[in-house]
Amino acid sequence: MHVIRVxxxxxHNSARSQMAEAFLRKHGGEAFLVESAGLEPGPLNPLxxxxxxxxxxxxxxxTARSVFELxxxxxMYDHVVTVCAxxxxxxxxxxxxxxxxxxxxxxxxxxxxxxEQRMNAARRIRDAIETRVKEFVAxxxxxxxx
Numbered sequence: 001m002h003v004i005r006v007x008x009x010x011x012h013n014s015a016r017s018q019m020a021e022a023f024l025r026k027h028g029g030e031a032f033l034v035e036s037a038g039l040e041p042g043p044l045n046p047l048x049x050x051x052x053x054x055x056x057x058x059x060x061x062x063t064a065r066s067v068f069e070l071x072x073x074x075x076m077y078d079h080v081v082t083v084c085a086x087x088x089x090x091x092x093x094x095x096x097x098x099x100x101x102x103x104x105x106x107x108x109x110x111x112x113x114x115x116e117q118r119m120n121a122a123r124r125i126r127d128a129i130e131t132r133v134k135e136f137v138a139x140x141x142x143x144x145x146x
Contacts (some may be wrong), residue, residue: 004140006034007077010084013038013064015048015108017083019126021055023133032137035075037067047108047122056125081136083129103132 016035020089024034027088052059081101091119105125111118 002145003033004028004031004079005077006032006079006081007067007070007075008034008036009038009067009080009082010036011039011107012042012045012109013044013067015045016105016125016129018059018062018064019048019052019129020081020083020103021062022059022131022135023050023130024137027130027134028137035065035070036062037065037070039067041066045108046117047111048126050119051108051122051126054123055130101136103129105129119140 006028008020008024009063010017013036017038021034021130024032028034044059044062044064054106078098079101080099081103083105084107085104105128106123108118108120108125111121113121
């Protein structure tokens, strides 16, 4: 069985890419080798951690990683997915990448309002990411060359 290698990228690797990685692990299972990284790795976003805990997923122990370190290590991916508008133009080109995808999601770090409003927005982001990941998995299961 061919394992599909996927990298999720965003600026800080603190929320969106971490959520996408967790959801692909859940919905893609052993068919995927998944990692996430950022251009400027930062601490995990507490709203993202809490939103994921609400759906039974614990990302609190995840560590933000530098995309440039993965690049220097010569990592190869079948799919590189940017999950933020800021990351698309700044992402390095990975040798051997079969497909690049851009899924722009709002940044949980930029949410405004009181705690409840920001949490509701974080839930919407989480749910949108999960939906997109499920669609991605389904699309790859429909194409034998994936």
